[in-house]
Amino acid sequence: MPPKKKSPVPCPNLHPLPDKAQPRLIDKGILHCLASQGGARERYGKGKTPHTIHVWWARRPFSAMRTLVFASLDSGESPKALSLASELGRLPVSESKDAKAAAKMLSRQYAEPPRVLDMFGGGGAIALEAGNLGCRAFSLDSNPLAVFIQKSLMEFIQEAGGCPPDLLKESGRRVLERLERETAPLFPMRNSQKGPVLAYFYTYETACPHCGWKFFLSRRPWLSRKKGREACLEFHPGEDHANWKIIHPSRDHKPTSLWRKTGAVCPVCGKVCGSPVFSQCREVLTSLCRRGNGKGKDFEAGSPKVLAEPALIEKMESAVLAYLGQELPKTKIPKWSGIFNPAIYGMDSHADFLNPRQRLVLLLLIKSLRTEYDALVQSRPEAVARSMVGLLSGLVDQLIDWNSRLSMWIPQNEQAGRAFCGPGVPMIWDYVEIDPLLNGPANLWKKLDRIVEGAKAIPTFSMAPDVRLAAAQNLPFGDGIFDAIVTDPPYYDNIFYSPLADFFYSWKKMVISALSSELAGFDSTESPRELVASVRRHNSKLGAHESYCRELTQALCEGARVLKDSGLMSLIYSHSSLNGWDALVKAFRASPLLITSVQPLCIERKARPRGLASGAVNTCLVLVARKSSKPKPVQSPSELAARFEDIAGCGFARDLLSQGWPEEDAGLALFSQGAALLANSSGELIGNDHEVLALIESVVASVLPAFKISRRRSL
Structure with a gap:
């Protein structure tokens, strides 16, 4: 007989549940087994999820977020819950019989549809999956481009009564055929x-x-x-x-x-x-x-x-700008050495990063999308026109990302590469320009196919998620109304979202203005409430660190305010530096939230270019937290160290290794347990959090020698 499969070692229980908290499936501590496999598999899929429609950064796999939302809400009492959660994590598409079964199971546990909030909505995966599970989902972001992306995936389609893929493809082909005719003189x-x-x-x-x-x-x-x-x-x-x-x-x-x-x-x-x-x-x-x-x-x-002759390009550009009633973007690329380098070398504006022909092709695409919207409004309800063109505006993303002066050629596979994959933008001294209407690298016809396939994976919601432009530090909701907060905030200084988004928003708002005018009236997507540790914004490394700590603390306090006493927060986080973890410790300590467990998700692509070049972490952590009216317990560094050594010896990290997790990722999963213990203490006897985090690191390294936390400050 084959050997019996060994049960996984659950994540350590870091704190008993507060008095009014209700146990959930996630408290069983095996989220890493339920969600990681499917999430990692989805990362390698192409054209199968709504992520392929628009460009956004650091988005999480839908399958993993579906499992996380379900585990954050389900009571865990049914024997079927674990097997159902496991199936949810394996599926690469959003709508399925298993998702419907999970929604039915949740409906039996709640008198009314459970309310779920994502305070940092980004690309919208969490809210979409919460809606897919029959929840009343709410999603916020302070970035107008992120809000538009979410509205196009969730609100616009719901208002239109669905998104027929044949209609979307037919509409997209008209857009590209028109563009092919109008760009013929340029090639x-x-x-x-x-x-x-x-x-x-x-x-x-x-x-x-x-x-x-x-x-x-x-x-x-x-x-x-x-x-x-x-x-x-x-x-x-x-x-x-x-x-x-x-x-x-x-x-x-x-x-x-x-x-x-x-x-x-x-x-x-x-x-x-x-x-x-x-x-x-x-x-x-x-x-x-x-x-x-x-x-x-x-x-x-x-x-x-x-x-093409420069005079022809100039004449055509003037004509299309007049048709659109627009000017070329005048917004500036940030001059930020090591993060956004083009402006360091004099590539100043968001009109400069495209050559004249690339810029004209982009403008003609925007014109074709606007023309298609006007034509659809004449023959179909306005909601349908908004839904179709909202999705098709992903074609704009394709041109900006794969056809600019910042797009490099990848000689290993003879393909064009992305310019804006993050976390920053290098200056490129050799770039490739494509003819996007031919059947070649990064062409728009293939992008249209991916948009159609991605749209097919958008579920039909019983209640469309409520998407708003707002800040997590000042939530527009009353006290105690959410059953769960599931959210994925910016990780300290990992990615600077608004400067990246501005490369797209400066052009895409010419389409957005017709579909959602309230989201098109900004010069930049940057908000003073954007959660980021940015030296450029705060003029010093210390100022950047303190600002992130302060703003994250306020967001956590606001989250606790709107969370029911019985509810929980599942917050996704990861960072490779001591400062990034120090900020998380200080924010949770200053909030009325206690971390009951930290559960790792290994859902990143191992072979992504930045990961190969920098040794970036592949694991993110889900910090499961509850509201507590009691003050944080007073603990000394020696008491914390003793508790952490017990956790380090419990076999959890070794079990991750036996499942195939890299040693660095297993180390981060173990380190996060110690950081959470520190966040749950009052800090009264701690002194310097950095010293305790360094002690935790040394304990992890004694078990997993490949693990190391960097000492760099914010960028």
Whole structure:
């Protein structure tokens, strides 16, 4: 007989439930087993969830959030609850018989539909899944772009009575066919006898301030690194300026780099030229990409002859801006070294990060979407028009993210890469421009297919989630009305949402203004109540840290105010630095919430580029907390250390390892238990929280040597 499968070790119980709290399924402590597997699987799916429609950052898998919401509400008394929760975590789509069974189970436990609040709504996964489970869901965000995304996924579709996929695809095809016709003059090589040009590659030329020699600033010269198809740009001096050609070297070829820490180096006089200025550089088309006869793509040298005339582009841009009644965005890209670098080199505004042809194609797409909305309003109810175009506005996201001066080429798979995957935006000195209406990299036809597939996964709600533009620090609700708060706040300084969102909002609001005018009247998405530890905003590292602690404390206190005495808060959090955890400890300590357990979720893609490059954590933690009227207990560092050592020896971390969790992630799951113990203490005898957190880290490292917490301050 095969060996009997071992039951998982539950997460430690950190504090008894307060007197008025009601036990929930999540208190069994095995959320990491119920939700992680399905959540991780969903991360690798393409075009199967509503996340594929719009661009937002750090969004959680729907399957994992579905399980989390259910576990935060269910009493856990039914024997079927655990198996049902497990099935919810495995499913990659939002609407299913299991989700309906879970909704029915919850309806038997509550006199009226349970109320669930997400105080930091972001991309809307939590509220969507709460609505999917029959709850009365509420979602807030202080960012108008996030609110629009959520409304398009939940409110607009509900108001329209659903989203027929055939109608959506038909409407999207009209938008793209119109765009294809209007952009034809901009792409002379679209109908080339040699085959259409799928992509255009650019770099920049600058003049040496010492000798006057003109040379290229290329940093990514590879065109293809596929085995047997290697292609690379090679730059070399000519008579009066630099030249280039395409070579086909071996895979271990190392192109010569002219870049040093202090700036670019002139290849002729050998002197450092300092940091180049974008506006003083000449943009040069170096090469073209066509579809190959076999597998892969063919590359050839570029020439200005294949581009549209600048005068034509300027004339067409003026005409489309007049049609839209708009001007080019004047908002500024933040000058923020190491986080948002383009402005450091003189790429100043949200009109500059696209070249003239990319910008015109984007404007023509916006025009086509507005035209489609006006046509739909004439033939169908306005709610249907708003629903269709709200979803199709995801096409705008595709162009901004994959077709700008900040979009790089990935030679390993011969594809265009995202420009705005976060957490910041680097300056790119070699970028790719695509023809988005051809069947090539990052094209809009494939994006339309993903939008349609994503829309199919949006459930039909018994009650549409209530989405509002508001701040978590000042909740627009009365006292004690929510059965659960399930929320995923910004993690200290992991991602700076509003500067990223502004690259999209500065353009997308030209569409939003027709669909939801109250969300289009802002110059920027930045709000003074945005929860972030930002040195740029607060002028000092200490000021950034104190502001995050203060604002998170206020949000937790507001959450406790609107939560029922019997309810709970499930708050998702993760950070790799001591300061990030110190902020969480201080905020919970100052709130009337006690953390009863911390349960890890391993739902990130292991192979995401930033994770590979930086060793970023793959695990997030769910802090389960209850309201308590009693003061936090007074505990000494030695008492906390003794309690944590007991937890470290209970086998929980070793069980995670046996399930295949990486040692660093198991270490973070264990470390978070100690941080929660510290947050549950009054701090009266603690002294320095950093010292206690460092002690907790040392205990974790004795069990899991690969684990380490960084000592950096806020960015």
